[in-house]
Amino acid sequence: MECPKCKTQNADTEQFCRRCHATLRYKCPACGASQRHGGTCDQCGIDFAKYALMLVANEKSRSERAHEQMLERNSLWKQALLLPITGGLSLFKFFLGRNRA
């Protein structure tokens, strides 16, 4: 098939133009059908751009959630690690104060 951009002849099975790398075949991210035009899927009718945006949004919210969970876990860990230190410090201060009195 001919590349719509640079008019290079490519094999029909080629997904990208071998010269300019323009997309020749679009693979539906939802049902996996491949077709020669972008836009919407001939098989399931989803909008490629919308679907991609949705995937990105999903991925983003998932990674944000994971990040939040990690932060939460980190602060818990920090508290657990700092507890003997802060606890020990206040005990130390308590003894210091008692000695001074």
Ligand SMILES: [Zn+2]
């Ligand atoms: Zn091309």
Ligand SMILES: [Zn+2]
């Ligand atoms: Zn599809």
